Amino acid sequence: MDLFSQNSLPNILPFDGTVHYYGKIFSQEQSTDYFDKLFHHIEWRHDEAVLYGKHYVTKRKVAWYGDSPFEYRYSGTTKQALPWTPALKELKAIVEAKSGNIFNSCLLNLYHEGSEGMAWHSDGEKMLGDDPIVTSLTFGAERKFSFKHKTTKQTVSLILENGSLLVMREGSQKNWLHRLPPTKKVTRPRISLTFRRIIE
Numbered sequence: 001m002d003l004f005s006q007n008s009l010p011n012i013l014p015f016d017g018t019v020h021y022y023g024k025i026f027s028q029e030q031s032t033d034y035f036d037k038l039f040h041h042i043e044w045r046h047d048e049a050v051l052y053g054k055h056y057v058t059k060r061k062v063a064w065y066g067d068s069p070f071e072y073r074y075s076g077t078t079k080q081a082l083p084w085t086p087a088l089k090e091l092k093a094i095v096e097a098k099s100g101n102i103f104n105s106c107l108l109n110l111y112h113e114g115s116e117g118m119a120w121h122s123d124g125e126k127m128l129g130d131d132p133i134v135t136s137l138t139f140g141a142e143r144k145f146s147f148k149h150k151t152t153k154q155t156v157s158l159i160l161e162n163g164s165l166l167v168m169r170e171g172s173q174k175n176w177l178h179r180l181p182p183t184k185k186v187t188r189p190r191i192s193l194t195f196r197r198i199i200e
């Protein structure tokens with residue numbers, strides 16, 4: 001059963017946390033199909049942030065979906081979760097079965113090309129609880145993804161392939177940062193689905 005397959009997966013992190021890379025969990029055809037559905041049917045918006053009173057708009061687009069209209073507050077902005085689309089409901093069930101974890105919301109990212117990425121951060125928002133589990137399901141271009149330990153600064157990187165699943169588990173947000181580095185080599189878009197569990 002899928003639930004137990006994580007026991008045989010190597011831990012991407014050398015210490016202080018667990019990250020499992022499941023590799024491609026979808027065929028090329030399924031991945032293309034999901035990419036197209038998400039690209040066209042998700043309500044993509046440019047991400048906004050307020051830093052030191054200055055208003056920033058990212059090139060990357062985002063969307064926020066969930067079981068109920070959760071409010072997501074970060075970087076000085078508030079977003080309200082939209083109800084799941086049929087494709088997102090399907091993907092949530094598949095990711096839950098694979099990972100053995102239950103999620104109630106998803107932050108989606110659309111990177112149009114390699115120049116768009118995400119800077120070092122951890123998903124440590126209070127509403128996610130003490131030690132959150134966060135996924136990254138990839139459709140489209142494959143991209144490098146990196147982790148950096150908060151105190152030793154040691155880094156680990158891997159490639160997230162089209163149709164692949166990564167699960168950041170215990171310790172991975174508390175003790176490590178992660179980022180999607182920008183690259184000149186990638187010209188095609190990538191969509192990522194970061195399923196999360198909001199503590200109500």
Ligand SMILES: O=C(O)CCC(=O)C(=O)O
Pocket residue numbers: 107109118123136137145178180192194
């Ligand atoms: O695009 C990704 O794979 C990860 C994005 C991420 O770290 C986030 O949304 O918090």
Ligand SMILES: [Fe+2]
Pocket residue numbers: 121122123178
């Ligand atoms: Fe993140």
